[in-house]
Structures are given as C-alpha cells and as structure tokens.
Amino acid sequence: MSDLTMRNLFGVEYPIMQSGFRFLARAPFVAAVSNAGALGTLSAHTLPTGTALRQEIRATRKLTDRPFAVNLTLLPENVAEFPYDDYVDVIISEGIPVVETSGARPASYIEKLKRGGVKVIHKCTSVRHALSAAKYGADAVCVTGFESAGHPGEDDVPTLVLVPRVVDEVRIPVIASGGFADGRGLAAALSFGAIGINMGTRFLLTQEALFHEDSKRALIEFGERDTTLIARNLGDSVRVLKTTATREVLALEARGASREEILPLIDKERWYNALLSGRIDEAPIPVGAALGLISDVPDCKTLVQRIVAQANVVLDRLAAARAALSPA
Amino acid sequence: MRDQLFRTRITDLLGIRHPILCGGLGPGVSTGRYVAAVINAGGMGFVVSTAYEAPDQFELELKVCRDLIGNKPVGVNLYISRFAGGVERVLHLLPLLEKYGVTCVETAGASPEPVIPALKEMGITVLHKIPSVRYLHTAERVGADAVIVVGAECGGHPGVDQVGTIVQAAHAPQVSSLPVVAAGGFGTGRQLVAALAMGNDAILMGSRMLVSEELWIHEDYKRKVVEGRGYESVVVKKLLRDHHRVLHNESAQTVLELEAQGIVDFEAYRPYVGGDVTRAAYRSGDVTKGMIDYGHAVVFADEIQPVEKIFDRILDDAENALHRLHTVQLARAGEIA
Numbered sequence: 001m002s003d004l005t006m007r008n009l010f011g012v013e014y015p016i017m018q019s020g021f022r023f024l025a026r027a028p029f030v031a032a033v034s035n036a037g038a039l040g041t042l043s044a045h046t047l048p049t050g051t052a053l054r055q056e057i058r059a060t061r062k063l064t065d066r067p068f069a070v071n072l073t074l075l076p077e078n079v080a081e082f083p084y085d086d087y088v089d090v091i092i093s094e095g096i097p098v099v100e101t102s103g104a105r106p107a108s109y110i111e112k113l114k115r116g117g118v119k120v121i122h123k124c125t126s127v128r129h130a131l132s133a134a135k136y137g138a139d140a141v142c143v144t145g146f147e148s149a150g151h152p153g154e155d156d157v158p159t160l161v162l163v164p165r166v167v168d169e170v171r172i173p174v175i176a177s178g179g180f181a182d183g184r185g186l187a188a189a190l191s192f193g194a195i196g197i198n199m200g201t202r203f204l205l206t207q208e209a210l211f212h213e214d215s216k217r218a219l220i221e222f223g224e225r226d227t228t229l230i231a232r233n234l235g236d237s238v239r240v241l242k243t244t245a246t247r248e249v250l251a252l253e254a255r256g257a258s259r260e261e262i263l264p265l266i267d268k269e270r271w272y273n274a275l276l277s278g279r280i281d282e283a284p285i286p287v288g289a290a291l292g293l294i295s296d297v298p299d300c301k302t303l304v305q306r307i308v309a310q311a312n313v314v315l316d317r318l319a320a321a322r323a324a325l326s327p328a
Numbered sequence: 329m330r331d332q333l334f335r336t337r338i339t340d341l342l343g344i345r346h347p348i349l350c351g352g353l354g355p356g357v358s359t360g361r362y363v364a365a366v367i368n369a370g371g372m373g374f375v376v377s378t379a380y381e382a383p384d385q386f387e388l389e390l391k392v393c394r395d396l397i398g399n400k401p402v403g404v405n406l407y408i409s410r411f412a413g414g415v416e417r418v419l420h421l422l423p424l425l426e427k428y429g430v431t432c433v434e435t436a437g438a439s440p441e442p443v444i445p446a447l448k449e450m451g452i453t454v455l456h457k458i459p460s461v462r463y464l465h466t467a468e469r470v471g472a473d474a475v476i477v478v479g480a481e482c483g484g485h486p487g488v489d490q491v492g493t494i495v496q497a498a499h500a501p502q503v504s505s506l507p508v509v510a511a512g513g514f515g516t517g518r519q520l521v522a523a524l525a526m527g528n529d530a531i532l533m534g535s536r537m538l539v540s541e542e543l544w545i546h547e548d549y550k551r552k553v554v555e556g557r558g559y560e561s562v563v564v565k566k567l568l569r570d571h572h573r574v575l576h577n578e579s580a581q582t583v584l585e586l587e588a589q590g591i592v593d594f595e596a597y598r599p600y601v602g603g604d605v606t607r608a609a610y611r612s613g614d615v616t617k618g619m620i621d622y623g624h625a626v627v628f629a630d631e632i633q634p635v636e637k638i639f640d641r642i643l644d645d646a647e648n649a650l651h652r653l654h655t656v657q658l659a660r661a662g663e664i665a
Contacts, residue, residue, distance in 0.1 A: 158479065158493060161481060164518055164519060178492075184498045185526070187526070191652075192649075293499055
C-alpha cells in the first residue's frame with residue numbers, strides 16, 4: 001500500500017482516468033476529459049505514424065492545459081505492426097507525463113519511457129502480470145476485472161476480487177478498472193486500497209465522445225445483462241454488447257467456426273463504423289457490464305463532478321456511521 | 329467478539345453485531361456447529377435444511393446450534409425446489425423452525441411467495457436470495473424483508489446472467505426498497521467497506537468460510553482451498569439453465585462434455601451431480617468427484633482458522649480500510665475552476 005495519489009503522481013484533480021480506447025480516444029474528447037479534472041488518455045495506435053501522433057498530441061494541447069496520458073497498446077507482430085519506437089520517441093520528446101501501456105511484452109517500452117522521464121501505468125488483467133509490470137519498473141498498474149469492455153483476459157476474475165488481490169501483492173499504486181461508472185464505485189475502489197478508477201464505457205457515453213448520437217441513445221437503454229464474451233475459443237476474449245451481429249458470432253462459435261470465419265465479423269473497423277453510423281446492431285460493440293449503471297449522456301465535466309460529489313457523500317456517510325458508534 | 333464497527337439496517341433487522349452473513353453451504357455442510365460459531369462471532373449463519381442423509385439430521389443440527397448460542401437469533405437456509413413438492417417440503421419444516429426459535433431464513437431457488445405468509449405469522453425475517461437485480465421486484469412483491477444479491481463470482485448458483493458483484497452491488501441498492509446484502513466474491517474487510525460504501529447493508533460469504541475449523545468437511549479439502557488461487561472454478565450445467573460454479577474437477581469436466589454433446593436428460597448427469605457424490609467427496613477429502621461449490625473468494629481463504637478468527641481478520645481489515653478512506657481527500661465538487 002502506497003501513500004501516492006493520482007493527484008501527486010499525475011497532476012490530475014480527481015482520481016479518475018479514461019480508458020484510451022482505439023479510434024475514439026482522440027484530441028477533442030481527451031481534452032474534454034482532462035478539462036473535467038480527470039486523466040484523459042489518447043490512443044497511440046489509432047494513429048498510423050509517430051508524426052500523426054505528434055500532431056494529435058499538439059491538437060490536444062491546444063484544447064487543454066491539463067495533463068493527459070497516451071495509451072500504448074502493444075499488439076504482437078502477427079496481429080498488427082505499429083511503429084512503436086516512433087510512438088515512444090514522440091511521447092518522450094513531446095513531454096507527455098504519463099503513458100498507459102497494455103498488451104504483450106511491455107518491458108523494453110517501460111524501460112525506455114522511464115529513461116525518457118515518462119511515468120508508466122501498465123494495464124493488465126491478473127496478479128501475475130501486475131507483479132511483472134512492477135518488476136519492469138512501472139509506476140502504477142491499472143487492473144481490469146472480467147466486467148470490463150474489450151479484452152478482460154482469460155482468467156475471469158471479477159473486479160471485486162482482483163483489485164484487492166493486486167493491492168495486496170504489488171508495492172506500486174493500483175488503479176481499479178472494470179465495472180466502474182459512478183461515485184459509489186469510486187468509493188469502493190478507494191476502500192479496496194486502489195488510488196482511483198479507470199472508466200471506459202462510462203466515458204464513451206458522454207456528449208464529447210465522437211460518434212453518432214443514435215448509437216449513444218441506443219446504448220444507454222441496455223443493462224448489465226446485455227454484454228457477453230466472444231472469441232474465447234480464439235484465446236482472446238472480448239466483452240461486447242449482445243447485438244444481432246454478436247448473436248451471429250456466438251452461433252458461429254457454437255458450430256466450431258474457424259478463426260478465419262470469425263475474425264472479419266469482430267473486426268475493429270466493423271464496430272467503429274457501427275458506432276459512427278448509429279446502427280449498433282451491425283457489429284459486436286465492445287462495452288462493459290458498467291452499462292447497467294449508465295442511463296444518460298452527460299458532458300464530461302458534469303459526469304466527473306457528479307462522480308466526485310457522490311463519492312464524497314458516500315465517504316461522509318461511512319465516516320458518520322462509524323462516528324455514531326464510537327464513544328465521543 | 330470484536331466491538332461493533334458498523335450499524336446498518338441489516339444488523340438491526342437480524343439483531344446481530346456485524347453486517348456479515350455466512351450463506352448456507354450444501355449439501356449438509358452448514359451444520360449447527362458451524363452456524364453457531366458464525367453467530368457467536370457476531371454474524372448470522374443459516375443452518376441448511378435439506379440434503380442430509382438421515383431424515384432427523386436437520387432437527388439435530390438445529391438443536392446443536394441452539395445449545396451453542398443460547399438465546400441468540402439464528403437463521404435457516406430454505407432451498408425451495410422448482411420441482412413438484414418443493415413448497416410442501418419447506419412448509420413441512422416450519423414447525424421445527426418454531427420449536428428451535430429460528431429468527432430468520434435465507435430463501436433460495438423458486439419464489440418464496442407460497443411460504444412467506446406462514447413465515448411472517450411466525451415472526452421470521454425473510455432474506456430472499458436472488459442472482460440478478462431483475463428479480464428484485466419479485467422479492468419486493470412477495471414481501472421479503474431483505475434481499476441477498478449474488479454476483480457471478482459466487483460459488484454454487486450464480487444464476488444465468490453472470491453479472492459481476494462490483495456492478496450489482498452498486499446497482500441493487502440504488503433501485504431496491506429493501507435492505508440489500510451483497511454476495512459473491514467477498515472475503516476481506518476492505519470489500520465489506522466497499523459494499524457498505526455502495527449502499528449495501530451487509531455482505532454474505534460462502535467460499536471464504538470453507539476453511540473454518542468448525543466445518544466438518546475433510547481437512548485435505550480445506551488445505552486445498554488454502555492453496556487455491558480462486559480461478560480454479562468453472563460454471564457447469566449452463567445447458568440445463570441451472571448454472572453452477574464449481575471446482576473444475578473430473579465430474580465438472582464430464583458434465584461439460586455431456587453439455588457439449590447437447591444432452592439435456594438429467595439422468596445422464598445424475599451420477600456426477602448428485603448430492604451423495606458431493607457429500608462423499610467432502611467426507612473423504614478427495615474432491616476429484618462431485619459438484620464442489622467454489623467461488624473466486626477462496627483466494628482470500630489462506631489459513632484454516634476458527635470462524636471467530638476469520639471474522640476478526642475481516643473486521644481488522646475493514647477498520648484499516650476506514651482509516652485509509654479517512655485520509656482520502658477528494659477535492660469537493662465545484663472546487664475545480
């Protein structure tokens with residue numbers, strides 16, 4: 001357990017971080033999150049080159065003078081090739097204060113970023129990967145339980161168990177992720193001993209997220225029972241909304257369809273286009289179980305203020321409940 | 329017994345010191361001795377009422393429990409089978425509840441509606457266990473006094489929706505008119521504080537307690553739970569819409585294979601899922617066979633200890649979490665320009 005807070009580690013007002021999801025985590029949106037007092041996070045591998053990332057960082061800076069992070073999702077070369085070394089050079093030379101790494105073999109990137117004066121949060125889904133990240137020199141870990149949108153890992157350990165476990169096992173600060181959407185969740189994460197929360201689905205459903213309003217309106221109608229895991233047989237599970245397209249994928253999987261048959265149906269372009277067009281039924285959309293806690297589309301500032309206010313109420317209530325029992 | 333750390337609607341409703349409940353463990357695992365230890369530690373336990381070998385065993389367990397707890401309140405787990413005769417079987421047990429001064433029950437399985445009038449008449453508090461927030465209105469409508477909401481991570485029966493506790497425990501108190509007990513994955517005091525922070529009035533544990541000294545199950549199995557990392561479970565019987573989170577042993581593997589073949593005839597499953605097989609496993613400590621309820625919270629069960637010791641650790645951890653929260657300074661809303 002560490003005394004560090006998200007404020008003194010990363011210079012943010014509130015202990016809340018936004019997931020650096022692909023395609024959507026771009027300049028105006030990220031700036032809106034940071035301007036709200038949370039930690040906005042740009043997605044590096046949304047941009048094709050280091051130069052494009054540099055432009056995106058500068059565009060973000062024009063919109064906010066608050067700190068923001070860059071997400072560096074490390075995919076194996078057989079999946080996709082990205083100019084990771086260029087990204088890292090740009091991140092360092094642009095003076096980005098903190099990077100969130102995720103994915104395979106982060107050691108060399110963590111080392112290089114640290115040498116460049118950049119703080120590193122490594123995002124992972126298990127105790128063993130959190131321990132490795134600490135060994136590689138990460139400043140913090142962001143741990144994601146199986147409630148999370150996208151890739152929650154293959155161990156299926158829920159946030160309620162995983163976060164306290166990681167807090168016990170690692171000596172670096174822990175940010176909790178997977179299933180968080182409100183101030184009660186933030187208070188719960190702080191109770192676990194985490195220094196804050198990371199939210200994906202909740203930030204996705206804000207005014208500033210850049211995709212079709214019809215998609216947002218449709219998404220908030222769904223609840224916590226409306227997500228499922230797909231692609232488990234491919235060894236890389238993805239939590240998605242149960243849409244018509246998702247049901248097709250599940251049916252294919254039940255028939256034992258091959259990787260080649262399934263991959264095109266769950267491709268990132270497909271869900272991104274579905275979000276953009278407002279026709280979410282056309283793809284498996286990555287969203288988390290936090291959907292059950294979401295029923296509106298506020299702007300980022302309203303959202304962050306609401307979460308902090310709610311967490312404060314909860315913390316005050318706990319303090320009061322305790323005080324009522326102690327002799328004066 | 330530790331001093332009271334939290335007073336909630338559930339501690340008041342059940343007349344207990346700590347908002348910590350220990351769910352009924354089957355088949356015949358939560359016996360009188362174990363439940364008495366839970367109650368004497370300041371929590372609430374539930375003597376299981378079914379799946380004993382001898383017909384008079386339930387009464388014997390109630391007697392053992394009553395002898396050990398004096399006049400304290402005590403609970404019983406009432407499993408209501410969906411099959412014919414389920415309700416009648418439960419109604420048949422009620423005179424025993426009266427005789428031994430049972431004060432509360434946790435109901436699970438089919439709707440408790442047909443048994444609630446009789447329970448109310450006896451002045452018994454009803455906590456209805458549901459696996460998903462969508463069943464909340466049933467619990468409210470039929471007159472339950474509180475609701476236990478179990479998440480996907482619970483050992484035993486997590487329901488078909490598979491929603492994790494971190495979401496349900498935030499969601500249920502928001503929409504429930506009844507006090508909510510959060511369940512599934514709990515085993516530490518910091519989680520207890522988190523549950524209360526989210527608006528729940530208590531937690532309920534199962535898997536965490538498998539290492540209790542007072543449980544009769546074989547020491548070899550308790551040692552296996554101590555070594556367990558939490559993710560050795562698997563959810564079986566999905567095809568039968570009777571989702572069951574159990575240790576991934578030989579029987580569980582066989583059941584998965586039967587499901588993969590699309591077999592829906594229960595008779596094909598009986599040799600692997602019957603209570604007799606499971607009971608034999610708990611007795612011998614050889615848990616390669618049987619349906620062994622097993623949730624993620626076993627990762628917190630790191631030592632075989634008396635129930636009271638386990639409670640003490642949880643309460644100490646809760647106290648530490650409260651101290652930690654006390655030092656958290658969130659900038660008050662509005663302070664940011």
